[in-house]
């Protein structure tokens with residue numbers, strides 16, 4: 001590798017940009033990260049939390065000194081940043097990457113915008129959360145996750161290796177594919193499932209007028225399987241607008257699938273219905289468990305707790321002492337004089353393991369994963 005990356009300019013200091021900055025700093029404390037966010041309060045928080053070393057006064061302030069430019073804004077804004085950058089003086093052999101959930105439009109735009117000694121490499125760290133903003137950023141957000149890179153045919157090995165090296169603190173698994181394959185596979189396992197989750201919520205909402213009890217019954221499993229419907233509406237709107245072609249194919253495929261099951265129900269075809277669920281179960285049971293996929297897993301920890309007032313604050317107090325953040329907390333079952341089950345949800349499996357150790361250190365409550 002020629003010159004190492006020393007100066008990084010990061011635009012978009014939210015969940016993903018912030019997490020990348022923290023993971024880079026963990027591995028390369030001497031890297032100098034300047035950051036900019038259109039939202040002044042995000043910019044100030046990022047500086048206060050030392051997610052970045054320096055707050056830039058404008059989007060591209062001192063851009064010509066950067067060895068690496070990271071675009072970590074919503075996908076539509078990323079397109080306009082690429083267009084603006086294409087007219088600017090940049091450092092020779094600068095690497096530009098993004099983190100957007102879609103790749104075809106962005107890489108096509110970059111291919112027209114950048115030539116010669118400006119190297120654009122599309123990126124997509126495949127982990128996240130339904131939370132947004134820099135305060136939700138974590139250095140270990142991408143631990144064990146896939147980090148998709150979509151180098152162009154013209155991308156040099158040197159710039160690709162430099163990028164992977166500076167991002168090694170993410171502890172993610174780098175995987176390369178074309179932007180087209182990227183948009184198709186993420187369409188299947190991430191974008192389309194978000195549409196389905198939102199549509200199930202809409203369906204329940206429609207039935208609530210007739211059956212007000214729906215809201216209460218939906219609190220358990222239904223709430224869990226539709227959890228991703230609570231993700232950022234603006235982000236998902238933009239992702240769908242970017243991945244229109246692949247999604248239209250998936251809509252057609254889904255309609256065929258629904259009509260196949262509908263026929264089985266209409267015909268009371270019990271054998272076909274059994275196979276339908278059995279085949280789905282077999283495929284799902286074979287999915288890797290420890291690997292992080294596109295949709296955040298349920299990092300839940302269950303704690304058997306005695307049913308007395310103050311037990312929740314006791315546990316959350318221990319977790320707070322060790323600075324372990326909880327994303328959700330719920331009592332599954334409490335009956336008088338027997339143990340209740342407290343379900344604590346975490347952003348990552350690392351947080352969950354730390355929480356388990358913490359609770360076992362301070363209490364003798366039994367903890368289990370599922």
Ligand SMILES: NC(=O)C1=CN([C@@H]2O[C@H](COP(=O)(O)OP(=O)(O)OC[C@H]3O[C@@H](n4cnc5c(N)ncnc54)[C@H](O)[C@@H]3O)[C@@H](O)[C@H]2O)C=CC1
Nearest residue numbers: 012014015016037038039073074075100101128129132133
């Ligand atoms: N949230 C997730 O789970 C994942 C998101 N992504 C992708 O990462 C990107 C960022 O998403 P998040 O970090 O989740 O969103 P976020 O909302 O937490 O952060 C985005 C930040 O970009 C800033 N921003 C918007 N327009 C800007 C502009 N013109 N100039 C400067 N800053 C601007 C916003 O103020 C915000 O602070 C998106 O493209 C998304 O598709 C990728 C993987 C996972």
Ligand SMILES: O=C(O)C(=O)Cc1ccc(O)cc1
Nearest residue numbers: 101128129130228231294295
């Ligand atoms: O927040 C969600 O709903 C997720 O499913 C996390 C996520 C969002 C966008 C991505 O491109 C990858 C992962």
